[in-house]
Amino acid sequence: MNEEQVKRQLLDMILEAQDIEFAKKSNVLNTRAVVANDKVASFISAALNYYQLVNNKTLDGVIDIASIIEEVYASLTDELQQEAGEHYIDKGFEIVEETKKEAQQIEALGASLKTVISTSNQLFKEINSLSLAPSSLDTQKRIAELQEDFRYASSGMVNIREQIIAAKNRMNGFVLEKIKEEMEFMERAAMNSRVGTEYEVVEGKKVLLNDYREYQDLLVLSKILNNVKDNDDMVLVDNIVAVNPIQVDSVKGLLEGITLFGFVKPLPKEEVKEEKINDKLIKEISEYLTTLEVEDIANAQEPYYLEANDKYVLESNKEEYQNMLEILRILNKGNNSLNRLVPVWGGMAHVEFVDKERLELLLDKSKRYKDKNPDRLMLRENRELAIELEEYLGKLGEKKKSATLNSEIARTSDGRYEVLGEDLEEANTIIEIINMLKTREANLINVYGIANVSASNIPKFKDLVQKTKYFSAKVPQAKEGIVEQVERSEMPTLEDPKPSFSEPTPIAEEPKKEVKTEEKDVKPEVGLVPVVSDEEPILESDDTKEKGKIRKLTKDKAKDFFRNHKREIAIIGLAAAAMLMAPTVMQSVAVAASCTAAKFPATAGVMNVINTGLSAVSNLSFVNGTLYNAAGIPLTYQIAATNFWPAVGAATAKVAALGAGCFIGVKAIDSMEYADTELRDGTRITVRDRILDSIEALKSSRPIEFLAGLKDSIVEKFSNNNSDVIEDVPSEEMASDVVEPSILPPDNPIPVTLGTLPGQEPVDPQQTPERIKEVEEISDEISKNLGAQLQQEMAEAASAQLASQLKGDGPIEEKKEQTLTGELPSPQMLHDAAGDKYISVLASYADSYLADTMPAGFNIEALKQSIRDKIGDIQHRLDAGVVDKNNIDILMQQQAELRGKLDAIEARGRGI
């Protein structure tokens, strides 16, 4: 037996004795070592053996066995303490592991519960409010619908609560089991202790004095955990137990004091040498430097001594060596920098912005690296292509030789070639491409595998190559973008309620499609790779199929229109389809968003963005994932389709389309087992990364400004280019309603009223009659073109909009005439005004009242109640934590503004 084996034998005997009763164990020769009675002899023998092995000597003559055993026991004490520590660490990790799943579940369920509670509260409020409104069949119908929704939400709440309680029971149950084991261990230790050992009695159990405090704590903790009330809220403590809020402080204190739970918190990670961003290049350069250094100075020609690092290099390599040292300095600085780093040469290195230019210069000067400049390589490719295109131009010029008498001959735009008239456009386009290729720019991007251009030139380049015959084979016939990638990852269709994504595969590892071009292989850049579609056989003919041909657009106006507006044209149709999905599929968005909020907080933000965008341009809103109009009617495809051509509708539709995109993102992310950090930190470009990027971009963008711009462009498009084609185009008047994005206030994205955008200039009082006429015309047009629901919705909103703009100038009588409907704000209107989009309407009513410009008989109590409701509603949303953090300040400001108005109204009422 070797030293380790003997030591293990001794430790086992000591540990075994801890679990047996006192009568059956003894101190070995009166030392501190205690073993089972029948193991005393074995222990002495093993201890002596161990002593000889450790000290590498043989015992002979007279020896003091007791003192040797005492010495051996002392040496084993450290080992025993370590083992005891490991015991607790093991148990701690076991607890963490076993309770982790429940902790995550409780957290996610808690988030869902919040959402459902918030929805229920809104429904409850709405039902109450409708109950107070004048009774009608429509109102009764709506109340019945809301009550049904309320019942559904309530049952959902019960279900979630039950799941939380079940998870809490599993989690706390496991911890209680461990507490019980620990307490029993202490009780056994007391029972097995020798006579005379001090102990205490706790609830009839003997506990060693040393264990007394810990035992007491465990006992109290177990009592608390057994008394967690199911009908109260639950709070996770250290992610290992769930208790009521009132118990949190006590439990935290207890967990901190108990040895077993002292090991629950993750131990500090071992210091792992983290690979830093420039390490690879630093290593490469360091190796390169050694090749430049001169070892054999005696035989070297012109050795040059570098004092800085005590090395010799050849005179001819001196500059290169020093440049490399400087590069190393910059790279190391980048590695240790806390500032944002910028990529250099396509990510070859990452350095501080201030060092970028210098590093590029040094790399460019370097013998070793100058040829690795990606821009240089790309420019070389461009030069090669330019030569190739010049040859092509020459060939076009040669065709002139075969010209007949009727052939038209024309000179190219640069005057260098004479070509056939039919080739002139082609030749001029090629010349434009050559000119673009000759521009020396940095940060080039490969397009279609054809050439490399700067980001700003991509659209123009694409347009040019698409026009040419020369590149027709290389221009993509289908985008190898997200679609094919999603398909490759076998995305299930929407019929699968629980889509499961396969492990994302790095693009580089995916099987490449064989890409054939006439000239050369294209680069496998995602989204830009041309795909050669194999010709396929014609389908068997039947009634549902139709034959046809593919041709090019022939009319210049149509070509231009498509080129300039193709995305809007595509999005509008998709939005209509997305709305078709809304009542069924889109519902999943809300559910998925709340369920994934815990592990992917961005989704909650995305929903906020969608709703903010929606309310900015329409009366539409998502409630539980269903799209409703202001009257609370769920939107169907027909209503949406009627609406989507006018500018407002188009912008709304755009948001819906973005919503559909988010749907994909949410679903994709929901189905992944990846932690948020892995998603964000991953360097692999996958479909999901791209979706995530899109969501992040959407979240971080200013959607209202974006929508304003979009609305502008759509109105302009249809009023200038297409008014004779589209029936429901917005009128000139409507176009004039559009606000230039540039005048939008950047920091106030909260919507105002239907059909207006933030920052819209208030109406000049001098022009109010014209303005009324304008709004009436719009209203008339809406009446003509839109369905009944939408007409009511937009007319009401136009009225509210106008009312909000009429501020205390001129006599009261004039104001009354200026009101579109000539009616006082009804309770329903005031109720509507309590929606987000009507905050400014409430404020303007309040202003009008305070300025004495409201007509006689105005129901100030109804207005005050609406303002109070709105203040309460904002508070409720803030308390519930459902507000995107970017909007918290804005909502608080609006709440404060409304409070100010309310105070002023009440002060007026008190005659102050």
Place this chain on the structure above:
Amino acid sequence: MEEGSVLSLASGKEYLILDVITLKDEKYLYCVQIDEEEMPTKEYKYFKSRGNDDEVEVEEVKDKEIVNALTTLFTANNLVDVTNEEQAA
């Protein structure tokens, strides 16, 4: 069969192809009907297509599940472009 070209059917109707994707080995076209001036109308269609530019056979997609799937896929395609280029304000 590429984005921006025109699908000209025997019935006389013509559609501008807005996007093309391949799903489970089938090629799907996202189209908007155009008028005699080649300008888009408000009629949008999804077609499943076979064949080549000279002889193509299409069938309108009406299956709701496939419509939903195509809508999400085409939207994703457009969403990526929109957010990257237009939302960077």
